[in-house]
Amino acid sequence: MNVYKDYSLKHFNTFNLDVKTKYYYEVFDENELKDIIKVIQGANNFLILGSGSNILFTKDFDGIVIKYKRNDIEILHESENDVLISADANVIWDDLVNYAVNKNYYGLENLSLIPGTVGAAPVQNIGAYGVEVSNVIEFVEGYKISSGEKKILYKEDCAFAYRDSIFKNEFKNNFIITRVTFRLSKEKKINVSYRDLQNYFKDVSINLITASDIREAVIKIRKSKLPDLALFGNAGSFFKNPEVPITTLELIRKDYTDLPFHKINDKYKIPAAWLIEKCGFKGKRIGNVGTYEKQALVIINYGNATGEEIKNFADEIKKAVYNKFNINLEYEVMII
Ligand SMILES: Cc1cc2nc3c(=O)[nH]c(=O)nc-3n(C[C@H](O)[C@H](O)[C@H](O)COP(=O)(O)OP(=O)(O)OC[C@H]3O[C@@H](n4cnc5c(N)ncnc54)[C@H](O)[C@@H]3O)c2cc1C
Structure with a gap:
């Protein structure tokens, strides 16, 4: 097992955010994993990390990040x-x-x-x-x-x-x-x-x-x-596509006959990208953060954004969609 203190996660999250974790444990087999489990039992500040492609770190992580390294x-x-x-x-x-x-x-x-x-x-x-x-x-x-x-x-x-x-x-x-x-x-x-x-x-x-x-x-x-990860930090779709009842769907369709939707059981799934675009956020950029010009669901770090800036931008989108369509978008990305 390798243990690192105050370890940068810049290369372990696809937003490329330069946050640090208090401890970073690299665990190489199941025996080592059992040892680390004893350490984190009862603690709540730990994170199992894959490639960090679905995580937004809004600050340094004051806990233990665990990376299980087996690859077969x-x-x-x-x-x-x-x-x-x-x-x-x-x-x-x-x-x-x-x-x-x-x-x-x-x-x-x-x-x-x-x-x-x-x-x-x-x-x-x-x-x-x-x-x-x-x-x-x-x-x-x-x-x-x-x-x-x-x-x-x-x-x-x-x-x-x-x-x-x-x-x-x-x-x-x-x-x-x-x-x-x-x-x-x-x-x-x-x-x-x-x-x-x-x-x-x-x-x-x-x-x-x-x-x-x-x-x-x-x-x-x-x-x-989708944007090239090597050029633009992002975590893919930032929001889930909302599933709404027929009443919500019909209300929106009164004003927008072009609303795309897809029936799933008794709900209707609407593309979050469409809602975001209708709120004027497609390709919109504020400082170092913006949505991708070809896909409004993807939020991009244009360079030196902080996790907090990205979260604030996502919250602006959430607010705009709620105000216009009365739909509460849920994050697909895990916010830490
Ligand atoms: C450009 C881009 C495109 C994407 N396209 C898609 C897409 O088309 N469809 C889609 O579904 N997703 C997509 N994603 C999101 C992402 O790729 C997936 O969610 C992926 O599964 C995350 O893998 P990861 O290893 O990076 O997980 P991480 O981001 O490291 O972790 C994600 C979550 O899983 C947990 N976790 C990770 N490993 C373990 C483990 N071993 N045991 C327990 N918990 C664990 C973490 O604690 C965290 O809660 C995209 C992301 C990007 C950047």
């Missing part, structure tokens, strides 16, 4: 139709997607190029291009901090929902994910239902599309729509 990918079981693949928490998410696609396993390709680690993927049930990671998760392994016991949580135990799971609720600050196991298909199973993918493949027969084609398409589309 293993095939647990293979049958004629499918395969169980386990990956350690610190495996880079897109490396796993690339690995699966290269082997012609289906299920992860729509989630190509999402930043971050495997361990964080179940936390907010990452999703993109019509697929959520919960579709292919078989089980999640890790340690319950309060008891120190090792647990296996099957998909049904994880309370997965839109950008949500047990790890953000009942198990918040009480579970360290060490490994995630996915059930992928060896048979061709593709999902090109998302509009951008439909457009991309409009001239291609569905029978000819492979996981590798979808990965290539998703990467191209993402690169054309």
Whole structure:
């Protein structure tokens, strides 16, 4: 185990914020993890860190940041139709997607190029291009901090929902994910239902599309729509897309017949980007912070912004959307 004091997290958060943590623990195996669990039991100022691509630090972190460093990918079981693949928490998410696609396993390709680690993927049930990671998760392994016991949580135990799971609720600050196991298909199973993918493949027969084609398409589309992390610090979508009742939807549609929406059970999901754009925030910049010119949902650090400036800018957006549409946007990014 390596322990660092007053350690800069500048290279460990994708907003590139130069914040410090009081302690930074690099943990290399499960035995070391059990030791560190004893240290943090009963404490509330600790954070399990992946790549910091879904976190906004608004100040220095007066506690312990834990980085679990195991990086293996293993095939647990293979049958004629499918395969169980386990990956350690610190495996880079897109490396796993690339690995699966290269082997012609289906299920992860729509989630190509999402930043971050495997361990964080179940936390907010990452999703993109019509697929959520919960579709292919078989089980999640890790340690319950309060008891120190090792647990296996099957998909049904994880309370997965839109950008949500047990790890953000009942198990918040009480579970360290060490490994995630996915059930992928060896048979061709593709999902090109998302509009951008439909457009991309409009001239291609569905029978000819492979996981590798979808990965290539998703990467191209993402690169054309999202800012390059190497140039602009950001954490992807800052807000969740709100789900509203029919009454709210109809009220907005009276003034805006162009309102896009998508029915989910008895609610209607509205793109937060549309709401933000209608409030005049698309491409708007205040000092060092702004929304991306091509995607209003992404807030950018143009250089030397502080976490507090970014949070204030996000709050301005929240206020504007609430005042205009009476909708309370929720953060997708974790604010610390
Ligand atoms: C440019 C960009 C595009 C993005 N696009 C998408 C997208 O299309 N879809 C999407 O869903 N997300 C997207 N995101 C958000 C982000 O990539 C995901 O949320 C990702 O899963 C975060 O991974 P991470 O390793 O960086 O987690 P971190 O930001 O380090 O942590 C996120 C949360 O997970 C917890 N956590 C991390 N590791 C563990 C662990 N081992 N055990 C327990 N808890 C843990 C942390 O404590 C924290 O609460 C995007 C982000 C960026 C910057």
